[in-house]
Amino acid sequence: MNPFTYERASDASAAIELAKGNAAARYLGGGTNLVDLMRETVERPEMLVDVTGLPRGIEPRSDGGVLIGSAATNTALAADGHVRRHYPLLARAILAGASAQIRNMATVGGNILQRTRCRYFYDNAAACNKRQPGSGCDARDGFNRYHAILGASPACVATHPSDMCVALAALDATVHLEGPAGPRSIPLIDLHRLPGDRPDIETELKPGELITAVEIPPLPFARRSTYRKVRDRASYAFALVSVAAAIDLDNDGTVRDVRLALGGVAHKPWRASAAEAALKGRPANPESFRAAAEAELAAATGLRDNAFKIELAKRTIVAVLGELTGDDA
Ligand SMILES: Cc1cc2nc3c(=O)[nH]c(=O)nc-3n(C[C@H](O)[C@H](O)[C@H](O)COP(=O)(O)OP(=O)(O)OC[C@H]3O[C@@H](n4cnc5c(N)ncnc54)[C@H](O)[C@@H]3O)c2cc1C
Numbered sequence: 001m002n003p004f005t006y007e008r009a010s011d012a013s014a015a016i017e018l019a020k021g022n023a024a025a026r027y028l029g030g031g032t033n034l035v036d037l038m039r040e041t042v043e044r045p046e047m048l049v050d051v052t053g054l055p056r057g058i059e060p061r062s063d064g065g066v067l068i069g070s071a072a073t074n075t076a077l078a079a080d081g082h083v084r085r086h087y088p089l090l091a092r093a094i095l096a097g098a099s100a101q102i103r104n105m106a107t108v109g110g111n112i113l114q115r116t117r118c119r120y121f122y123d124n125a126a127a128c129n130k131r132q133p134g135s136g137c138d139a140r141d142g143f144n145r146y147h148a149i150l151g152a153s154p155a156c157v158a159t160h161p162s163d164m165c166v167a168l169a170a171l172d173a174t175v176h177l178e179g180p181a182g183p184r185s186i187p188l189i190d191l192h193r194l195p196g197d198r199p200d201i202e203t204e205l206k207p208g209e210l211i212t213a214v215e216i217p218p219l220p221f222a223r224r225s226t227y228r229k230v231r232d233r234a235s236y237a238f239a240l241v242s243v244a245a246a247i248d249l250d251n252d253g254t255v256r257d258v259r260l261a262l263g264g265v266a267h268k269p270w271r272a273s274a275a276e277a278a279l280k281g282r283p284a285n286p287e288s289f290r291a292a293a294e295a296e297l298a299a300a301t302g303l304r305d306n307a308f309k310i311e312l313a314k315r316t317i318v319a320v321l322g323e324l325t326g327d328d329a
């Protein structure tokens, strides 16, 4: 590990002031990802600004939404009564990730900004355009079982690893930021970028910007929601494919509204807008679910080891919607 200084910020302004103008400064949440990357010398910050002193409240809004401080731990968020009642898909997504010990340390801000788990990104001897722009991508012809089937580019086929973000994408969450140029907010679904020819630029964050909170709007029908993660092992495994879903049915069983997002398939949490559009107004049955899944995955492409994920994603969408509507056929 390279030498670095450590500062602890009491609030957002103090954190921003400490990091201001220093491209080699990094905000530190629970450290469960950043410290690993420092150990592998993929990240070499000169200064860590500990932001675990920022707000960690989980505040229900009068309209039914919720405001979550960026320093709230993953454990606290998954255990929160309001979240479990109104947004079960979010609690389930968080509990499907990592281990209890890691969730106790991991913060909401850090979870959103965790880096890809592509093994070549962590290996300084490998070619990786994300770690070293222009060096190539060893994953394309290497071990790519966990890699992207949607939205990838020749430069990078990595996936975003967060389970929590998939649920937040389905819920239309907004991320509140504060930085040297002041506060602003951005929809979570627009925060992470697709790789294009610059996979090293992963988000729309500006230099020195800090995540201060995440806000989820009210969505009454999210009470009927869930998260399913398909993975190689029951714990300590990232998603091959995951699906966050919420559905609202008319009395005659027609889909009035639906939210779907996928994990493990793209460089960012993937909002399944084509599937949502295909489902609205259709009867909630396996045929409609399969047609929606086909629509979403129509543009998917596979690599040597991950082509199976295209069919897996379709089947997981159908299974999750069946579970939510009681039509498990
Ligand atoms: C063995 C293992 C298994 C795991 N399995 C899963 C899994 O199955 N699913 C899953 O989703 N995750 C999994 N994780 C990842 C884990 O969820 C993340 O490491 C964790 O959420 C990161 O949160 P943190 O607070 O520790 O972030 P840190 O490591 O502190 O920071 C991560 C990044 O976010 C930045 N950052 C932190 N806070 C802020 C802020 N407020 N504003 C701006 N930037 C900030 C840091 O600078 C850094 O770049 C696993 C991790 C491990 C080690």
Ligand code: SF4
Residues within 6 Å of the ligand: 116, 118, 119, 120, 121, 127, 128, 129, 130, 131, 136, 137, 138, 139, 140, 155, 156, 157, 158, 199
């Ligand atoms: S997939 Fe992306 S992160 Fe992985 S080696 Fe290729 S460029 Fe690097």
